Amino acid sequence: MPIAINSKAAGFIIVTAALGIVTVSLLAGIWGVADTLAVKGDSLEFAEMAVWLDPSNPRTHYSLARQLENTLEPDAIRRSIKEYETSVALAPRNYFYWLALGRAKERAGEDGEAELRQALELAPNYSRVLWAVGNALVRKGKIEEGFVEIRRAISTDETLAGAAAALAWDLNSGDADAAAKLLNNEPTAMREIIIRLAENKQFDHAFRLFDALPPYYRNREDFVNNLAAKFIAGKRFRQAAFILAAVSPESFPKVATVTNGGFENDVRREGTVYFDWSVGAGTHPQIARTDTIKSEGNYSLLIAYTGSATADFRRISQLIAVTPGKSYRLRFNYKSELKSDAAFRWEVASAADLSRLAVSEPFKPTSEWKTAEISFRTPDNSDGIVIQMILENCRPQLCSISGKLWLDDFRLEDEN
Secondary structure (H helix, E strand, O other): OOOOOOHHHHHHHHHHHHHHHHHHHHHHHHHHHHHHHHHHOOOHHHHHHHHHHOOOOHHHHHHHHHHHHHOOOHHHHHHHHHHHHHHHHHOOOOHHHHHHHHHHHHHOOOOOHHHHHHHHHHOOOOHHHHHHHHHHHHHOOOHHHHHHHHHHHHHHOHHHHHHHHHHHHHHOOOOHHHHHHHOOOOHHHHHHHHHHHHHOOOHHHHHHHHHHOOHHHHOOHHHHHHHHHHHHHOOOHHHHHHHHHOOOOOOOOOOOOOOOOOOOOOOEEOOOOOOOOEEOOOOOOEEEEEOOOOOOOOOEEEEEEEEEEOOOOOOEEEEEEOOOOOEEEEEEEEEEOOEOOOEEEEEEEEOOOOOEEEEOOOOOOOOOOEEEEEEEEOOOOOOEEEEEEEEEOOOOOOOEEEEEEEEEEEEEEEOO
């Protein structure tokens, strides 16, 4: 049976419902504005307005705390901690606010360990929580306990390895073995320790630790290239070649071997590769592989001059790791149609100081392939050589060169 409602009652219900809808809408609007100010506001005034609009929202108090802390004023920093505490009270199951409170107290010189441990209880596997707890413990002198958490942080976020290694290094005044013990030889962090050793020219120690790394961590290309560059800068060429070989033992350098001696693979621009052919920047002369004329295999290297009066000369060279104090013979094939008063030669120099060890006779025009040989002995104090083509008797604007030169089948032989 229908219920009868008089017009006054019906009007009251409608008005009440409308007011409720308006109230909810207004509150939703206020909360939305407050939340936007908390998230996107970039001033203390906006943050304070957000708290005034929505005092029960933990995000508004967190935003105000951040803005107060940024002022760096002692009174504001003390007030910021109160705001962080309010955000925690409003959202006690949210690790984020506990983490923010603990870190703020640590920055203010207070003990934030309890708050950080509460964050860790709520988020036991989050790297930044583990990192914060570990660092707080280290600052309190609980170094070994702190590094337990720091190592756990690295295991979930390896980008923290550099900072962890730096901390372990500094705590032990550059003692790599003591730092490694703190890090429990964690491989990602140990890569950073190895780099630091190389930067401090402790190459033998760095090399031993590198050799002890598990293969997966040893053959990371960016790490290997960075480390090898430091060894090369330190004139430790055989060790650098071994380090580079960790990425790809089949294709990377071998001691006393000319890499890509038959030019079966591309040659690359100077500064982009170690222990391989390196060609200087520029366009003159033209330098490229060719498969039309070769003495061995499928390719040779062609160098073509246009005949202009110039002394421009693109450097062609290769760094090779060798044994110190040993006799070698460099052999290669060439075919020359060059016309010039200048002399083209092949030189062997010490990689330690680029002092000349030996030089070939000038290339002579020949319609057939000719073999050139250079015998030399490496210095007792250097384990690297540079082989390179040089140009002599060529003065700027007075040196005309035309024609073509082909090179092929470079090999380094032991004369002992």
